Amino acid sequence: MPPPQPSQTKAGILSPFLTPNWEEWQKVCPSMQLVTVSDKCFLYHQGESCTGFFWIKQGVIKLSHLTLQGNELTLALLQPGHILGHLSGDSVMQTMEESAQALGNVALYRIEQDDFKKLLFHSPEATWHVFGTIYARQQQIERKLRAILTQPVEKRVFSTLLELAKLFGTRCTHGFSLEIFLTQQELADLVGASRPVVSTIMNDFRNRGMLDYTREQICVNDTALSQN
Numbered sequence: 268m269p270p271p272q273p274s275q276t277k278a279g280i281l282s283p284f285l286t287p288n289w290e291e292w293q294k295v296c297p298s299m300q301l302v303t304v305s306d307k308c309f310l311y312h313q314g315e316s317c318t319g320f321f322w323i324k325q326g327v328i329k330l331s332h333l334t335l336q337g338n339e340l341t342l343a344l345l346q347p348g349h350i351l352g353h354l355s356g357d358s359v360m361q362t363m364e365e366s367a368q369a370l371g372n373v374a375l376y377r378i379e380q381d382d383f384k385k386l387l388f389h390s391p392e393a394t395w396h397v398f399g400t401i402y403a404r405q406q407q408i409e410r411k412l413r414a415i416l417t418q419p420v421e422k423r424v425f426s427t428l429l430e431l432a433k434l435f436g437t438r439c440t441h442g443f444s445l446e447i448f449l450t451q452q453e454l455a456d457l458v459g460a461s462r463p464v465v466s467t468i469m470n471d472f473r474n475r476g477m478l479d480y481t482r483e484q485i486c487v488n489d490t491a492l493s494q495n
Contacts, residue, residue: 295389296382303374310351310367310375317363320352320383326373327435327447330365331456341456343407344370344447346434349400353380370447415459423458424468428478432487442478442488449485 293299301324304310311317313333321328323345330342330351342365345351353361378386387394414423436443449457455465472478479486 292386295385296378298377298379298382300377301374302377303372304369306369306371308369310369310373311363313363313366315363317353317361318380320350320378320380321367322376322378323347323349323351324374324376327370328373328375329368329370329453331368332365339456340459341453343404344431344434344457345404348396349404350397370449411459420458420460420464421468421471423460424454424465425472425477427454427458428472428485428487431485436487439486442486445485445487 298319302321304326310321310328313331325347328345328349328351330345332340332342334340351367387397414426418426431445431447431449432443435446437446438444451466451469452462454469455462458465469478469480473480476488478488
């Protein structure tokens with residue numbers, strides 16, 4: 268497998284929406300404002316109402332769903348350029364089916380739905396970008412579902428770590444260091460497994476030289492990348 272190219276991957280997602288023309292955009296979207304969310308704080312909770320869109324400028328947002336049995340399912344990790352919030356076609360209050368939580372400090376543009384519609388009519392480029400990000404998220408969730416149904420947990424953890432290295436990794440001495448840190452419980456929620464099982468697998472990967480991790484960092488080594 269060729270080495271991940273995190274900067275190139277991100278550039279395609281980020282451009283051109285991280286530095287909008289404020290004067291032009293605010294003429295079309297007077298409700299648009301830049302908001303910040305601190306690490307581990309929630310943008311909204313499952314079951315709450317939401318009427319606006321959020322466009323991620325900086326940082327990572329985790330989407331999760333809490334089942335009736337009390338199990339948390341991590342649906343996706345959204346990076347800069349992705350959108351979330353009220354995505355239905357009507358303007359009434361929407362009860363959210365997932366929670367949105369910041370992993371690290373996050374900056375977002377908040378836009379009311381009617382203004383967001385105006386922006387899409389005003390900018391075909393923005394419309395295409397929204398279509399692309401929604402499609403990419405759908406593909407990510409479908410890949411995760413197929414993996415849970417068909418792959419053993421070790422393979423799911425391995426594939427997830429490689430995907431995270433591509434999306435959030437920066438080059439380090441031994442491979443790619445993740446710019447975000449997930450606890451073993453969060454990684455278990457992401458792959459649909461229990462924390463003890465994921466902990467055992469992570470320790471095995473470390474013993475085999477495939478990765479290293481501390482309380483603050485996960486590093487996916489080049490030896491793991493070459494095995495995919």
